[in-house]
Amino acid sequence: MSSSNGVRSLADMSCDSLLSQLGKRIEEQKNGATYTIGGSIPITKPGSDGGSPQSSSAAPPEAGKPSTQGLAQALTAPITIRWDSTTAEGLISKVTLPCEPGDAASLEKLVNDCQPATFGHNGKDIYDETYRKATKLDTTAFSSTFNPYEVGIIDAIAQVLLPSLPGGDIFRGVRAELYKLNVYSGPSGKFKAHVDTPRGSAQFGSLVVCLPCDHDGGELVVRHQGNGIIYNWGNIGTEGTDAAEIQWAAFYSDCEHEVLEVKSGHRITLTYNLYITSGSGDLAGRCPSLDPTALPLYEAILSMLELPAFMTKGGFLGIYCSHAYAHTHEESIKHLPGSLKGSDMALYEIFKALNLEVDLKPILNDGALYDSDEDLPDSEEEDKSKRKRIGDKLYATEYSDVSTEWATKRELLEAWGNHARETVVWLTRPKHSGVAMTYLAYGNQAELGIMYSYAALIVKIPAFTKRNL
Ligand SMILES: O=C(O)CCC(=O)C(=O)O
Numbered sequence: 001m002s003s004s005n006g007v008r009s010l011a012d013m014s015c016d017s018l019l020s021q022l023g024k025r026i027e028e029q030k031n032g033a034t035y036t037i038g039g040s041i042p043i044t045k046p047g048s049d050g051g052s053p054q055s056s057s058a059a060p061p062e063a064g065k066p067s068t069q070g071l072a073q074a075l076t077a078p079i080t081i082r083w084d085s086t087t088a089e090g091l092i093s094k095v096t097l098p099c100e101p102g103d104a105a106s107l108e109k110l111v112n113d114c115q116p117a118t119f120g121h122n123g124k125d126i127y128d129e130t131y132r133k134a135t136k137l138d139t140t141a142f143s144s145t146f147n148p149y150e151v152g153i154i155d156a157i158a159q160v161l162l163p164s165l166p167g168g169d170i171f172r173g174v175r176a177e178l179y180k181l182n183v184y185s186g187p188s189g190k191f192k193a194h195v196d197t198p199r200g201s202a203q204f205g206s207l208v209v210c211l212p213c214d215h216d217g218g219e220l221v222v223r224h225q226g227n228g229i230i231y232n233w234g235n236i237g238t239e240g241t242d243a244a245e246i247q248w249a250a251f252y253s254d255c256e257h258e259v260l261e262v263k264s265g266h267r268i269t270l271t272y273n274l275y276i277t278s279g280s281g282d283l284a285g286r287c288p289s290l291d292p293t294a295l296p297l298y299e300a301i302l303s304m305l306e307l308p309a310f311m312t313k314g315g316f317l318g319i320y321c322s323h324a325y326a327h328t329h330e331e332s333i334k335h336l337p338g339s340l341k342g343s344d345m346a347l348y349e350i351f352k353a354l355n356l357e358v359d360l361k362p363i364l365n366d367g368a369l370y371d372s373d374e375d376l377p378d379s380e381e382e383d384k385s386k387r388k389r390i391g392d393k394l395y396a397t398e399y400s401d402v403s404t405e406w407a408t409k410r411e412l413l414e415a416w417g418n419h420a421r422e423t424v425v426w427l428t429r430p431k432h433s434g435v436a437m438t439y440l441a442y443g444n445q446a447e448l449g450i451m452y453s454y455a456a457l458i459v460k461i462p463a464f465t466k467r468n469l
């Protein structure tokens with residue numbers, strides 16, 4: 001791979017100009033100029049510890065604990081392609097790449113069974129060899145053993161290409177949908193400069209995976225805002241490279257790209273459309289593929305709700321979160337409850353599936369102020385520990401200038417935000433606190449008072465007669 005812009009004159013520049021140019025490039029990069037990424041994945045040789053995506057030198061993991069060793073290099077086994085043969089109805093052919101010398105006929109059959117590849121122009125599919133000289137198989141006509149998720153390609157795309165997209169924060173994920181198998185054969189296979197037709201508004205890019213097959217030429221050039229990157233995956237005549245690697249590149253949908261002429265051999269690629277999705281870390285309450293009724297606690301909670309003796313008159317259940325979420329931090333709040341995880345997410349999903357009102361709320365730890373509590377009638381004294389102050393919603397830390405010297409406790413607490421004092425049956429103990437509010441605490445001298453809050457799931461349990469199970 002090489003960069004096709006602005007490197008020739010570097011040798012003539014002073015150190016200051018070089019540094020200033022580097023600063024400019026880094027600034028551009030920050031502003032989203034990482035428009036393409038790529039890499040390669042070696043193929044394990046038949047007979048070696050083939051197929052395992054982890055290095056074989058990794059120590060065996062401890063029982064029940066995944067090993068984090070051996071993450072250095074993903075490997076892949078040779079790739080097998082099966083496709084509908086065009087010579088006889090219902091006949092399936094197969095080839096494994098890299099191709100062993102005896103399998104050349106299978107490779108030729110694959111090439112011959114591919115259909116001419118068209119391209120989209122003004123809403124029509126056009127076949128024109130002066131613009132695109134390639135063949136293809138549709139996904140209905142072939143399958144392959146290659147999976148870009150297994151070798152970490154999709155994780156890399158999610159981490160590098162997503163963050164610069166609107167709404168593409170770290171909680172978004174990538175879905176790669178296999179689109180075509182293409183063959184560009186030498187001499188003269190090519191695809192002139194074009195921009196891919198986006199399939200739906202969620203598509204943000206394309207992924208091209210070059211399978212291990214001998215060829216020369218056929219460089220993929222990706223351009224964006226005056227910059228360009230060349231991916232040269234050809235191996236014939238290039239010293240030190242062999243075809244025993246998967247090579248790949250991904251780029252944003254607005255990148256112009258082209259495949260230069262293949263001089264010899266067959267350049268075989270799998271193309272994928274890349275879509276932005278709700279990703280790992282943002283799935284609570286929006287994960288249609290998850291069935292909450294299959295979660296271990298679902299049946300247990302359902303059977304309790306079916307019992308008249310269980311909270312007969314209804315009330316609130318409180319479950320303090322078992323993971324920490326920076327729930328008083330403005331940016332993190334935007335991702336809650338979507339970013340709930342582990343048992344917190346499981347419980348949230350279960351209560352939702354049971355048609356119960358469940359909300360993630362901050363519980364104020366104003367215990368330090370209880371000694372001088374004047375706003376509860378005496379009859380409720382013993383109930384105080386249950387009657388926590390529960391925020392209407394999650395609040396970012398309030399840096400209040402209210403001082404205990406002149407404000408009442410009620411005024412102080414009102415500065416935090418709207419809240420109610422509910423009697424809650426607490427099922428777990430508080431675990432992770434966040435700074436809910438700072439204020440001026442006046443004792444012998446003024447100092448900074450800090451009040452903390454805990455995030456908890458608050459579930460409204462209707463009276464037995466009103467349960468909609
Ligand atoms: O094979 C490649 O490198 C890219 C092909 C391409 O641009 C396409 O299929 O739209």
Ligand SMILES: [Fe+2]
Binds near residue numbers: 195257
């Ligand atoms: Fe394309």
